[in-house]
Amino acid sequence: MTIAAHPLVARARELADGLLSPAAERVDQEGVPASHIEAVKRSGLLGLNAPVAYGGSAAPPAVVRETAEILAGACCSTWFVQTQHHTPVLTLAGSGLPVRERLLGPLARGELLSGVAYAHLRSYPRVPVRVRREAGGWLFSGTVPWYTGWGLNDVLLLAGVTEDDEVLFAFTEAREQPGLRPSEPMRLAALTAARTVSLDLDDLRVPDEAVALRTPFEEWAATDRPRPRNASPAVFGIAEAALALVAEEYAAGLRGSLAEIRSRAYALADHPVPYEHAAERLALRAEAFTLMRAATTAAVVAGGGRAMSLDHRAQRLAREGLFLLVQGQTSESRTAHLKALVERHGAGGR
Template structure:
């Protein structure tokens, strides 16, 4: 799609409006408190919780370039809200593939908001959460280290590993119940307001209708590795929003060095983003993995440069809890490790050590 077609797509226009009028103005308060469900409801009302969901279940079925741009705008405005809602988009396609059209429709419309806990499956052969057969269903046993949106979302998509090399995914209500309890919210340096907890699974039962996928672990891992080899759109969203703030601060203070820094950094960000989008749109998703990982690392390093420049330009004022510079810097730190795999970590360490 041409850039003007992307920018004028109704989903992108809606995301930009919500980013400017709701998410960005409230971001400092959200950072200090908790992502409000009303933010997610506003995204749902605009169709953005179903932006990538199939039209058949009430989603927008937007092209990938449009989906990416909406995620950049949401993340650039408020990364905490972005992080809660990005978990949601995994669940509707899986529900539809499993024949759960009722659930897929609820998810695509935002009547139900999903969270996910399956990143621990990437640590194979370790099995932090075991899936044990239980008649026609399954039971989950173990600790899922990361679950975001506890107390905010409605359903939880959980993953476990069997002892014979399979993965099991099931969806349950996102609340404490027999076999499921949650830790206290994690005291983390960034995105505390997204309410991330550890889920303790003590024989949580997945009924047959709760199960959305049972698959070979290696087949699942190959599919899972595709998106994590590329930078998430939020990296560009945080970088570009930091540059917008940097340029505005330079103009307001009549400091040409800040404006010039924003322009030079933006050119570098756009160059990397164009290369990333070429790989995403025109190259087989399983091809050129080393190049993808290098670009992911470059994009992350540039994001850190952008947020660091914003901190520098603000001088001592950047340390105020009310100043967006320190929040952007913490958001960048978070995105260095979000959706991280061992290959991505190695590529990033190599890039930072050069």
């Protein structure tokens, strides 16, 4: 079976063409509606990475990437809300703690949507969220700078660092509650529709039975560090959507380059040792960004003055592309990208 013929890819395409893409400009201005999330839940795509025994699909990586490209290219805001869900699913799938039996099935079957609040761990040794022990549970205090999907998610996977420099991940309900207060929704240059807030934590209590992971920080970081080195499928999805707005005589060359970079990037993503070839992964990530920016710029140029309207597709895709430049960014990936820009356009590129 080809990737394009896989049932989950077909469902993603149907969802994109029938619902997400036609409404994308309106969603960009008004916010991701609950009806979009219900459609994603019904599609089965929330169980892409989940074990079959729990109602998921355990789909191969190529299928996971293809569905991400399709959804991101159709409506990046909806894609971004639902993509948060897959980290909690994978965390539970690898957990041996009781919360796995309580939540993995509902998350895998799309009965619940989870958000995630853990990117602040990458600022270590600065610790925005501290966790301390109390009888029968844990207390979280600090500030989560970014949390996406507020008002759409059912639960959230929250992370912090203990006094012993352990990382602790635990689930709680995604609602205002004692010890958890959200900010007003952030107004962003792109993806305001994804309902991103910050979370103020003041001794939020989470019981022991909600803990999904507890491990030394360095052990967790060793598995997390390689992930932001790879090119995101969303980058290719946005680029393809933008090139669809450009006459083929101009789009063909960019599309060919994009396919070549995608092939190399995905081959490395499938490499059995994720921490190897770090420099090459980061270089391909930067090249993918360069091509995405070229594609979205071409779409704006092709759209002319109309592309400056907030309801024009090219303008939306260009802003979403800007968002992807910093989404999932680490100090390592930022440095590699800046160096690549200097080499291409600075003194080294003349």
